Amino acid sequence: MTYPRKHLLAIEGLEPPHLADLLDLAESYALLNRSGKTQRDLLKGRTLINLFFEDSTRTRTSFELAGKRLGADVINMSVSTSSVNKGETLLDTASTLNAMHCDLLVVRHGQSGAPSLLSQKVDAAVINAGDGTHEHPTQALLDALTIRRHKGRLEGLVVAICGDIAHSRVARSNMHLLTTMGSRVRVVGPPTLIPAESARLGVEVFHDMKAGLAGADVVMMLRLQRERMSGGMVPSAREFFRFYGLDAEKLAHAKPDSIVMHPGPMNRGVEIDSAIADHLTRSVIGEQVEMGVACRMAVLDMLSRQLPRNR
Amino acid sequence: MADTLITKARLLDPASGLDAPGALLIRDGLIADCGAGLTAPEGATVVDAAGSCLAPGLIDLRANLGEPGAEHRETIASAAQAAAAGGITTICVLPDTDPALDDPALISFIARRGEATGSVTLLPYGAATAGCAGKELAEYGLLREAGAIAFTDGVRAIASARTMRLALSYARAFGAFIVQHPEEPSLAAGGAATEGELATRLGLPGITPAAEAMLVARDIALARITGGHVHFAHVSTAAALDLIRAAKAEGLAVTCDTAPPYFDLNETAIGDYRTYAKLSPPLRTEMDRQAVVAALVDGTIDAIASDHQPRDADDKRLPFAQAEAGGAGLATLLGVTLARVHAGDVPMLTALGLLTARPATLLDLPQGRLVKGAPADLVLFHPDRGWKVEAGKLPGKAQNSPFDGRALEGRVLGTWKAGRRVFGG
Numbered sequence: 001m002t003y004p005r006k007h008l009l010a011i012e013g014l015e016p017p018h019l020a021d022l023l024d025l026a027e028s029y030a031l032l033n034r035s036g037k038t039q040r041d042l043l044k045g046r047t048l049i050n051l052f053f054e055d056s057t058r059t060r061t062s063f064e065l066a067g068k069r070l071g072a073d074v075i076n077m078s079v080s081t082s083s084v085n086k087g088e089t090l091l092d093t094a095s096t097l098n099a100m101h102c103d104l105l106v107v108r109h110g111q112s113g114a115p116s117l118l119s120q121k122v123d124a125a126v127i128n129a130g131d132g133t134h135e136h137p138t139q140a141l142l143d144a145l146t147i148r149r150h151k152g153r154l155e156g157l158v159v160a161i162c163g164d165i166a167h168s169r170v171a172r173s174n175m176h177l178l179t180t181m182g183s184r185v186r187v188v189g190p191p192t193l194i195p196a197e198s199a200r201l202g203v204e205v206f207h208d209m210k211a212g213l214a215g216a217d218v219v220m221m222l223r224l225q226r227e228r229m230s231g232g233m234v235p236s237a238r239e240f241f242r243f244y245g246l247d248a249e250k251l252a253h254a255k256p257d258s259i260v261m262h263p264g265p266m267n268r269g270v271e272i273d274s275a276i277a278d279h280l281t282r283s284v285i286g287e288q289v290e291m292g293v294a295c296r297m298a299v300l301d302m303l304s305r306q307l308p309r310n311r
Numbered sequence: 312m313a314d315t316l317i318t319k320a321r322l323l324d325p326a327s328g329l330d331a332p333g334a335l336l337i338r339d340g341l342i343a344d345c346g347a348g349l350t351a352p353e354g355a356t357v358v359d360a361a362g363s364c365l366a367p368g369l370i371d372l373r374a375n376l377g378e379p380g381a382e383h384r385e386t387i388a389s390a391a392q393a394a395a396a397g398g399i400t401t402i403c404v405l406p407d408t409d410p411a412l413d414d415p416a417l418i419s420f421i422a423r424r425g426e427a428t429g430s431v432t433l434l435p436y437g438a439a440t441a442g443c444a445g446k447e448l449a450e451y452g453l454l455r456e457a458g459a460i461a462f463t464d465g466v467r468a469i470a471s472a473r474t475m476r477l478a479l480s481y482a483r484a485f486g487a488f489i490v491q492h493p494e495e496p497s498l499a500a501g502g503a504a505t506e507g508e509l510a511t512r513l514g515l516p517g518i519t520p521a522a523e524a525m526l527v528a529r530d531i532a533l534a535r536i537t538g539g540h541v542h543f544a545h546v547s548t549a550a551a552l553d554l555i556r557a558a559k560a561e562g563l564a565v566t567c568d569t570a571p572p573y574f575d576l577n578e579t580a581i582g583d584y585r586t587y588a589k590l591s592p593p594l595r596t597e598m599d600r601q602a603v604v605a606a607l608v609d610g611t612i613d614a615i616a617s618d619h620q621p622r623d624a625d626d627k628r629l630p631f632a633q634a635e636a637g638g639a640g641l642a643t644l645l646g647v648t649l650a651r652v653h654a655g656d657v658p659m660l661t662a663l664g665l666l667t668a669r670p671a672t673l674l675d676l677p678q679g680r681l682v683k684g685a686p687a688d689l690v691l692f693h694p695d696r697g698w699k700v701e702a703g704k705l706p707g708k709a710q711n712s713p714f715d716g717r718a719l720e721g722r723v724l725g726t727w728k729a730g731r732r733v734f735g736g
Contacts, residue, residue, distance in 0.1 A: 012512065085605030090630070091627070091628055109630065111631070111632055111633055112513060112514035112515055112584070112630065112631060112632060113513065113514075113515075113584030113630050113631045113632075114584075114585055114630040116584050117584065117628075117629075117630055131514070132514050132630070132632070133514035133515075134513060134514030134515075135514065172511075172512070172514060195510075195511040196506045196507050196508070196510065196511055196517055196519075197507050197508040197511055198511065199513075200508040201508070201511065201512065221467060300336075
């Protein structure tokens with residue numbers, strides 16, 4: 001099994017064999033987790049630091065659980081954005097982390113490229129847990145694993161990513177991963193929320209949701225950030241829900257066996273109808289969370305193989 | 312001061328089209344003679360150029376020198392070192408300092424600080440609006456008397472069409488032009504890179520390149536109704552250059568400059584969030600870069616300016632969107648311009664003209680020419696000698712070069728200011 005880098009900063013640039021290896025490994029961890037067994041010797045003696053400059057319960061907990069299941073010493077550092085909005089402190093943090101002999105550093109930051117900047121200054125292997133509007137690589141891995149478990153493959157599937165594409169790191173990582181693995185990716189949303197030159201990333205752009213969902217195997221909804229409405233990119237929540245919210249009527253245009261995904265946390269009644277979010281057979285939102293832990297275990301495992309044995 | 316004779320030089324004078332072997336005689340700070348067959352007068356210092364190029368000292372149409380208010384980034388003394396090493400003998404100094412150059416006393420302060428360096432003439436711009444805040448016009452008449460060459464708010468666009476109209480109109484009374492940072496501010500707000508595929512991939516807030524053409528179009532319309540002279544700084548897009556080309560053909564008083572990053576680099580230089588390549592305006596697509604090169608050749612662009620914007624490590628070692636825009640440009644102005652000559656894109660005299668005679672004409676200056684009686688502001692350079700741009704090792708204080716790591720051909724061997732050698736030798 002191969003992974004070509006020291007860090008996991010982005011999905012962009014990874015090739016199909018690297019992604020397939022990560023997904024296979026994650027699949028095996030998913031089975032292990034369900035069996036109730038653990039593998040606590042793998043990262044024994046390793047220190048994993050969760051460095052979160054933005055609030056996140058879900059992702060931080062998922063990495064924490066993944067690290068603990070593999071036996072790492074896990075430390076959570078939440079840095080409030082009010083005291084740190086200057087990157088000099090970001091680099092000060094880097095030297096602090098070096099002094100702590102951290103092995104694996106999980107970073108979430110509100111600025112695109114912040115984990116990349118940190119990776120140039122810290123000794124640890126850096127995992128991007130979401131940076132600005134750039135990427136969220138482990139989210140794309142867990143989404144792909146969830147899809148693969150339901151559809152048996154990624155190649156040839158029609159995946160519609162819907163909503164606020166412009167401000168979504170989840171959308172970017174998913175666009176890179178799924179197009180690399182041969183899926184047919186569509187992005188669906190109002191033109192104000194579609195980033196410039198999206199088609200150059202190998203996806204099809206739709207502004208009409210019913211057309212965008214037609215024949216889709218997977219419907220991936222994104223969270224609409226409330227502040228986008230104050231920024232004037234969407235006039236109101238009710239208008240957004242009417243045209244781009246996922247309800248039964250719009251979902252009827254996708255394939256009958258299509259699955260519905262959401263990275264959470266959801267705005268029920270804004271981008272997704274509660275009846276769809278909680279649908280027993282179509283919604284796989286709960287499983288995404290489960291696969292999140294497995295994928296993060298796989299990433300920690302893969303990156304730890306390249307760490308120096310002894311400090 | 313003894314006479315100096317620079318012999319065995321390749322004389323390059325863009326104003327007259329001269330490109331020939333010869334010598335140049337300096338006497339009392341002026342060019343006493345130049346051409347073939349000169350012999351050294353009794354007691355003269357003789358400098359053997361050994362075939363290197365001798366040209367007028369460069370006139371940099373646009374630079375921020377850190378003073379007053381940002382001396383931690385650059386000072387006039389440190390900028391003067393960088394200028395001398397870069398062959399620059401005249402710098403037009405931007406007024407968006409702290410405080411802004413909106414008072415006659417500050418204008419004469421900058422000019423005096425230039426004289427004190429002994430190596431570079433500083434020609435200050437006056438603020439176009441009080442405090443460069445974009446509201447009330449500054450005192451153009453008083454500032455002009457104190458020595459302001461033209462008026463601008465520096466890196467801040469004059470946003471209000473009404474204010475710009477008044478500025479263009481009022482400046483006519485004092486024979487001055489208005490320099491605009493051509494970027495529609497509401498479209499540029501918060502942006503960090505040129506909108507497009509790369510910014511989308513990097514997840515960076517984009518600025519549409521149309522923001523430039525839009526303000527250029529507006530200000531050309533204002534120049535038309537006022538009869539004023541508008542000068543667009545660091546023009547970087549094909550669309551804006553097309554508008555300027557058409558305005559010139561129409562006979563309007565419209566001029567412009569660009570800066571080396573816009574004809575030497577494209578947006579891919581920001582690569583993996585390289586903040587040293589974060590500039591304002593942002594680096595553009597390769598198509599726009601090529602359009603800038605074409606406009607250097609066809610005369611649409613009137614000058615190449617360094618657009619020197621000193622920044623320190625604290626300004627740049629930040630996540631990309633939070634890092635400050637701006638690049639150091641004094642030391643690399645000649646070398647990066649010569650790269651286009653070496654590439655065969657721009658003829659040597661055309662390139663040098665954009666750094667000497669053409670800005671001199673724009674500002675009605677006596678320097679910038681190899682002609683008897685002109686100030687002996689000179690640069691001697693070897694066109695092919697290589698060097699590597701290394702941030703941290705550049706002359707002057709500001710090290711934030713977007714060209715860090717770039718190999719250049721064209722090395723300054725000597726710089727003379729009013730006949731005195733201020734670099735090399």
